[in-house]
Amino acid sequence: xxxxxxxxxxxxxxxxxxxxxxxxxxxxxxxxxxxxxxxxxxxxxxxxxxxxxxxxxxxxxxxxxxxxxxxxxxxxxxxxxxxxxxxxxxxxxxxxxxxxxxxxxxxxxxxxxxxxxxxxxxxxxxxxxxxxxxxxxxxxxxxxxxxxxxxxxxxxxxxxxxxxxxxxxxxxxxxxxxxxxxxxxxxxxxxxxxxxxxxxxxxxxxxxxxxxxxxxxxxxxxxxxxxxxxxxxxxxxxxxxxxxxxxxxxxxxxxxxxxxxxxxxxxxxxxxxxxxxxxxxxxxxxxxxxxxxxxxxxxxxxxxxxxxxxxxxxxxxxxxxxxxxxxxxxxxxxxxxxxxxxxxxxxxxxxxxxxxxxxxxxxxxxxxxxxxxxxxxxxxxxxxxxxxxxxxxxxxxxxxxxxxxxxxxxxxxxxxxxxxxxxxxxxxxxxxxxxxxxxxxxxxxxxx
Numbered sequence: 001x002x003x004x005x006x007x008x009x010x011x012x013x014x015x016x017x018x019x020x021x022x023x024x025x026x027x028x029x030x031x032x033x034x035x036x037x038x039x040x041x042x043x044x045x046x047x048x049x050x051x052x053x054x055x056x057x058x059x060x061x062x063x064x065x066x067x068x069x070x071x072x073x074x075x076x077x078x079x080x081x082x083x084x085x086x087x088x089x090x091x092x093x094x095x096x097x098x099x100x101x102x103x104x105x106x107x108x109x110x111x112x113x114x115x116x117x118x119x120x121x122x123x124x125x126x127x128x129x130x131x132x133x134x135x136x137x138x139x140x141x142x143x144x145x146x147x148x149x150x151x152x153x154x155x156x157x158x159x160x161x162x163x164x165x166x167x168x169x170x171x172x173x174x175x176x177x178x179x180x181x182x183x184x185x186x187x188x189x190x191x192x193x194x195x196x197x198x199x200x201x202x203x204x205x206x207x208x209x210x211x212x213x214x215x216x217x218x219x220x221x222x223x224x225x226x227x228x229x230x231x232x233x234x235x236x237x238x239x240x241x242x243x244x245x246x247x248x249x250x251x252x253x254x255x256x257x258x259x260x261x262x263x264x265x266x267x268x269x270x271x272x273x274x275x276x277x278x279x280x281x282x283x284x285x286x287x288x289x290x291x292x293x294x295x296x297x298x299x300x301x302x303x304x305x306x307x308x309x310x311x312x313x314x315x316x317x318x319x320x321x322x323x324x325x326x327x328x329x330x331x332x333x334x335x336x337x338x339x340x341x342x343x344x345x346x347x348x349x350x351x352x353x354x355x356x357x358x359x360x361x362x363x364x365x366x367x368x369x370x371x372x373x374x375x376x377x378x379x380x381x382x383x384x385x386x387x388x389x390x391x392x393x394x395x396x397x398x399x400x401x402x403x404x405x406x407x408x409x410x411x412x413x414x415x416x417x418x419x420x421x422x423x424x425x426x427x428x429x430x431x432x433x434x435x436x437x438x439x440x441x442x443x444x445x446x447x448x
Contacts, residue, residue, distance in 0.1 A: 067437020104133025104412030109359025113140030124159030130365030139168030235263030346377030
């Protein structure tokens with residue numbers, strides 16, 4: 001036990017963990033003469049949305065026990081509501097009487113673990129402080145993202161619940177092969193593309209290797225991309241046979257597949273191969289959307305990504321990562337560079353009944369993405385709130401764990417200054433965050 005604690009302490013130093021997290025780890029590892037006392041928190045919510053689409057509750061209390069929602073009660077209750085002789089001083093009370101409280105936001109497309117450990121830790125902190133209590137990592141360095149996910153789950157690092165893909169699968173020379181052009185030189189430190197695979201057998205093997213390393217789902221780069229130095233267009237790069245091999249190998253091992261897909265034909269190829277979600281979908285057309293509806297494939301539009309890269313091309317700021325002339329040309333040729341182009345794939349998806357999920361890609365918060373989905377994509381605020389909770393939880397396969405506020409679910413809770421149903425921009429004003437029962441942000445308080 002002592003040796004385990006020393007190893008864990010060393011990991012905590014590496015990750016920059018607070019004394020509170022170390023104490024929590026100590027309580028897990030150290031032998032106990034008696035059972036530890038239950039941890040109780042009561043959150044007083046002025047406006048409570050237990051599930052997107054259901055009537056709002058006014059003046060309600062959420063009772064949290066050991067990181068799990070124990071009960072939701074009308075009115076602002078105190079320790080007496082718990083019963084069993086719980087001492088009032090042992091119950092933390094969080095006052096959000098003038099706030100809008102709801103289930104934690106889920107970000108279905110992020111990249112936390114590219115680069116060094118310091119950057120990954122900072123990315124994780126920014127995500128949870130921005131209201132994301134769960135994220136689906138769409139491709140990172142395996143040696144970074146898997147240990148970080150596990151450290152957060154053990155309370156040794158600050159961040160949201162992470163569902164990790166490991167290395168994204170791509171072809172030699174494809175988008176995601178960091179050896180392309182000058183892209184490698186822009187990475188600090190340099191990253192190795194461990195998900196590169198060609199041919200059916202190799203694709204199956206690399207897929208299973210990511211699962212062996214700990215992948216919660218598989219990320220496949222089905223088409224070429226924009227922000228790299230390749231000259232390969234924007235459409236399909238894996239063959240149909242390779243796509244089917246990856247999807248089949250993943251599904252046989254009970255893992256879903258998310259597919260980066262930009263070009264219209266590449267989107268259709270990925271859907272026909274059986275992927276679970278299409279990421280980006282910039283050139284989605286009605287034929288592709290109808291196919292997605294038929295197959296039950298989700299769309300994760302990630303509008304934050306083209307919005308940001310277009311800003312960097314048209315209005316660069318000091319400190320922006322350099323953009324090559326090739327990338328600049330590709331960006332300015334995208335639909336998003338045309339008037340009203342941001343969110344076009346969302347409109348196509350909406351008119352064809354495709355399920356839309358919420359993901360941010362390399363930057364921004366789920367609130368930022370929801371603003372774009374509503375203001376540019378034509379979704380209603382309530383539809384966006386449902387997408388960022390219920391739809392995302394369904395896509396990630398965690399509906400029994402999170403997505404609503406109800407007894408037995410993980411205590412993933414956020415609060416806003418303002419009502420996002422009336423004004424979606426309120427979703428960017430995050431004032432409170434609890435993820436897996438750990439409080440990271442509150443009015444007047446934020447972890448250092």
